[in-house]
Amino acid sequence: MPPPPLDVKNLSVHYHLQDEPALSAIDYRAEAGKLTAIIGPNGAGKSTFLKAVMGLIPSTSEKIEAFGKPVATQKDKIAYMPQRSSVDWDFPVSALDVATMGLYGKIGLLRPVRKKHKDEARGYLDQVGMADYADRQIGQLSGGQQQRVFLARTLAQNPSLYFMDEPLAGVDIATEKIIISILEQLKKDGKTILVVHHDLQSVGSFFDNALLLNKVKISEGPVKKVLTPSNLSIAYKSPVIANVG
Amino acid sequence: MLEEFLQIDLPAILVAVLASIACALLGSFLVLRKQALMGDALSHVVLPGIAVGFLLSGHINPLYMMGGALLACFASVLLINFIKTFGRIEPGAAMGIVFTAMFALGIVLLETQVGSRVHLDAQHALYGALELTYWQDPGNLSEMPHQITTLGVLTILIVIFIALFFKELKLTSFDPILASTMNVKVSWLGAALMTLVAMAAVASFEAAGSILVIAMFICPAATARMFCDSLETQLYVSALVGASCGLLGYILAAFAPLWLGFEHSLSAAGMIALTAGFLQLLAMLFAPKYGVLSR
Numbered sequence: 001m002p003p004p005p006l007d008v009k010n011l012s013v014h015y016h017l018q019d020e021p022a023l024s025a026i027d028y029r030a031e032a033g034k035l036t037a038i039i040g041p042n043g044a045g046k047s048t049f050l051k052a053v054m055g056l057i058p059s060t061s062e063k064i065e066a067f068g069k070p071v072a073t074q075k076d077k078i079a080y081m082p083q084r085s086s087v088d089w090d091f092p093v094s095a096l097d098v099a100t101m102g103l104y105g106k107i108g109l110l111r112p113v114r115k116k117h118k119d120e121a122r123g124y125l126d127q128v129g130m131a132d133y134a135d136r137q138i139g140q141l142s143g144g145q146q147q148r149v150f151l152a153r154t155l156a157q158n159p160s161l162y163f164m165d166e167p168l169a170g171v172d173i174a175t176e177k178i179i180i181s182i183l184e185q186l187k188k189d190g191k192t193i194l195v196v197h198h199d200l201q202s203v204g205s206f207f208d209n210a211l212l213l214n215k216v217k218i219s220e221g222p223v224k225k226v227l228t229p230s231n232l233s234i235a236y237k238s239p240v241i242a243n244v245g
Numbered sequence: 246m247l248e249e250f251l252q253i254d255l256p257a258i259l260v261a262v263l264a265s266i267a268c269a270l271l272g273s274f275l276v277l278r279k280q281a282l283m284g285d286a287l288s289h290v291v292l293p294g295i296a297v298g299f300l301l302s303g304h305i306n307p308l309y310m311m312g313g314a315l316l317a318c319f320a321s322v323l324l325i326n327f328i329k330t331f332g333r334i335e336p337g338a339a340m341g342i343v344f345t346a347m348f349a350l351g352i353v354l355l356e357t358q359v360g361s362r363v364h365l366d367a368q369h370a371l372y373g374a375l376e377l378t379y380w381q382d383p384g385n386l387s388e389m390p391h392q393i394t395t396l397g398v399l400t401i402l403i404v405i406f407i408a409l410f411f412k413e414l415k416l417t418s419f420d421p422i423l424a425s426t427m428n429v430k431v432s433w434l435g436a437a438l439m440t441l442v443a444m445a446a447v448a449s450f451e452a453a454g455s456i457l458v459i460a461m462f463i464c465p466a467a468t469a470r471m472f473c474d475s476l477e478t479q480l481y482v483s484a485l486v487g488a489s490c491g492l493l494g495y496i497l498a499a500f501a502p503l504w505l506g507f508e509h510s511l512s513a514a515g516m517i518a519l520t521a522g523f524l525q526l527l528a529m530l531f532a533p534k535y536g537v538l539s540r
Contacts, residue, residue, distance in 0.1 A: 054426050080426040091277060091419045092470070092479045101416050105427045113412055137474035157427070 003068030005161045005192040006030035006053065011061040013045065013052045022048045023059075026217050030161075030194060031209060035187050037197040037223070040213040041236050046196045047083065049213060050163045054080050066161055076105055079157035081164040084147055089139040095149045096134040099125050102156025124152040129178055144175030151179060162186065162193040169198055180206055203227060251383035254499060256390050257375045261491035261517060263396035264449035265461050269487030270403050271442050272466035273479050277418045283439065284462035286344045288446040290321045292351025292370065292455050295447060300358055307395040307448070314447040315440065321347055348455075373454035373514030375495070392451050399448045403441055407480065410434060415476050457518040464521030465490060471532035486524060494520040 011026040023045040030036060038046045052059035055072055066074040079102075099121040100113055107117060125131045128148035133141060138149060147167060154162065167179055183206070186193055194211075197203060203210055203223055210226040212218040214235045219226045275284045294317030298309035321343050328339040355367045369377070378390050407414065417424040417431050425431045442462070449458050469483035494517030499510045530537050 056422060056425060075426060075428045078426070080423065082420070082422050086422055087420050088277075088279075092473050092476050093415065093419055094475065097415070097475070098419075101412075101420070101423065104412055104416055104429070107412070109413070110409055153423075 002032070003065070004029045005032050005067060006071075006194070007063060007065045007068075008053060009061060009063035011049075011052060011059055011064065013048050013057060013059045021215065023052065023213070024216055026213070028211060028217065028220060030192055032192050033187060033190050034208045035183055035193050035195070035206070036209040036211060037195055037203050037207040038211045038213065039197055039200060039203060039226075039235075040218075044214040044235070046213055047165050049211075050080065050165055050194065050196060054078070054163065056080075077159050078161045078163065079154045079159035081150055081154040081162070081167060083165045083169070084143065084150060089141075089146060091138065093138060094135050095125060095130055095138055095141065095145075095152075096121055098138060098149050099130075099134075099152040099156055102153040102158075105157065121152070121156055124155045125149070127155060127182065128152045129174075142172070144171040147171050148175055148178060151182065155182070160191060162191060162195075164193065164195045166196050166198060168195075168202075200227070200232075248383075252380050253376075253378075254495070255383065256378045256380040256393060257499070257513065258492060258495050260378050260390070260392045260396060260452045261375060261495045261513065262488045263393065263400050263491075264445075264452040264458075265465065265487035265491035265517070266484045267396060267400045267403055267445045268449055268458065268461035269465035269469075269483040270400075270407060270480060271438070271445055272462035272464075272487075273469065273476075273483045274414060274418055274438055275442065275462055276466040276470060277476075277479075278435075281463050284442055284446070285459045286340060287318060287439065287443045288455050288458045288462075289344050289348040289351075291317050291443055291446050291450070292348050293317050293354055294351075295370070295450060295455075296351050296354035296358065300354070305391065305451075307391055310447050310450075311444055314443055317347060318439070318443045351455075369454070370450070371454050371456050372512060373450075373452055373457060375452050375513040376499075376510075378451070392448075395448045396452075399441075399444055403445070406437065406441060410437075414438070418476075453514045453517065457514045460518035460521045461487065461490070464518070464525050468521075468525045468528045471528040471535050486521075490517050490521040490524060494518070 006029070008026060008028045011023060012021050013023040014021045026049065038049060040046050048057065051057045053064055053071060064071045066078055071078065096118060100117055102124070103117050103121060107113060122131060122134055125134050128151050130145060130148050130152060133145060138146060141149065151167065154164070168176055171179070183193055195207070197207070204227065207223055209221060210223045211220045212226050212231055212235050218235045219231045272284065275281050291314035294313035294315070295310045298306065298313030301313070302309035324343045325336070325339045328334065328342060329336055332339060352367050355370050378392055380388065380390055382388050413429055413434055416429060417434050421431050446455070446458055449461060453461055465487035466483045468486045469479050473479040473482055495513050497520060498513040498516035502510050528536065533539055
């Protein structure tokens with residue numbers, strides 16, 4: 001059996017000057033070729049989990065491996081899509097520039113971006129329905145369009161394992177449909193996708209699996225198994241009703 | 246008249262324009278990376294290094310000055326970390342302590358040690374001494390003022406650095422998080438950029454002094470931000486605006502007062518900074534797409 005796309009053992013994150021750990025002792029193994037939602041209340045450590053796995057914030061663990069090797073050595077197989085709010089949208093770059101950034105790893109150090117790279121990036125913009133906006137400065141796009149440009153950039157990285165931080169937060173219906181259909185397509189292509197998701201109502205209709213967090217791991221597995229009233233009341237400390245599809 | 250222009254004004258204009266271009270190119274990245282204050286901080290921190298460079302070499306030697314300045318930057322980073330760890334205060338406060346202390350140390354060194362040995366007083370170090378650039382035999386390259394050589398070489402270095410690492414600079418400036426997930430050496434690139442900023446602060450030091458050099462870093466880059474939707478044009482426009490500030494500022498300082506009948510010319514560095522600020526104001530008001538009046 002091939003090693004799992006992601007294998008995390010005893011992961012803890014302790015933010016400086018805070019008494020309580022942001023995450024403690026998380027064990028998690030991602031199932032290959034599945035679309036998994038990371039869910040939990042605000043401040044549960046969902047984004048923190050992805051950031052710690054990617055090595056973006058300090059953490060302690062016994063193991064963080066992707067495809068059987070330490071994540072740090074597997075970065076070309078993993079793409080991380082940050083929250084939209086993490087960048088300055090007034091920055092002087094076009095949608096095409098941003099999509100092209102996904103190819104930088106492939107282009108390599110000291111080599112310039114050529115026309116063939118821009119053409120390739122344009123193809124990814126086309127997949128997310130943004131080809132007509134390729135030359136727009138990114139600040140002149142709507143929130144949903146910005147999110148799609150981010151997705152195009154992530155697609156350009158062409159990874160086997162996707163981490164996405166709140167890709168569906170605050171986007172319009174058209175964008176949501178496009179993002180979901182692309183996630184479905186990626187899954188068909190055998191990719192493994194972990195998505196931080198805030199909306200419990202839609203978890204059941206979009207995702208196969210769920211990882212329910214609130215500082216600790218509360219449950220993981222198929223959505224129906226995870227989103228039980230008892231799990232949710234532990235996570236949210238109050239009764240929550242979710243649509244488990 | 247012409248000879249005086251070639252001996253005094255031309256070299257000063259060259260120094261002003263080159264310094265402005267070098268600072269503007271780096272300044273664009275400082276502004277876009279929201280590190281404008283780093284330029285300010287570094288230009289202060291390098292002062293004791295420059296003074297020690299003078300003391301060691303006994304005269305104005307660009308290599309000693311650069312070396313001293315980079316050591317001063319390095320020492321500051323260590324000091325900031327030390328204070329952060331043991332001083333029970335936040336990083337901003339630690340930086341505030343170190344930058345002002347280093348700057349003050351530089352002034353004390355200049356006043357007590359350097360001033361007596363080389364022709365450089367604290368006044369010039371703070372506000373620039375563009376007027377002192379002198380080319381005895383214009384056209385004789387072996388006698389070219391060292392400021393022009395230093396700034397010329399540095400500007401070429403900066404252009405090469407930006408050209409070689411253009412896409413990495415773009416990525417790390419726009420989205421450092423993504424860059425670090427893609428194995429781009431974000432911190433190395435940032436350190437290289439800051440090294441060039443410190444070097445530019447030193448090289449421009451005689452042109453602008455260590456206080457006004459911040460205007461050369463920030464204003465042309467900020468002015469260009471009002472016009473540009475791509476990083477490429479941002480860099481070209483900021484260099485152009487920088488060069489205009491250098492040229493215009495010098496003319497306004499050296500010639501305009503005489504044309505108006507005053508007896509003395511004005512501080513060139515001050516006039517360059519003032520011009521840069523004025524151009525920024527004009528851009529904010531009248532820029533075609535992002536100006537206040539066209540919004």
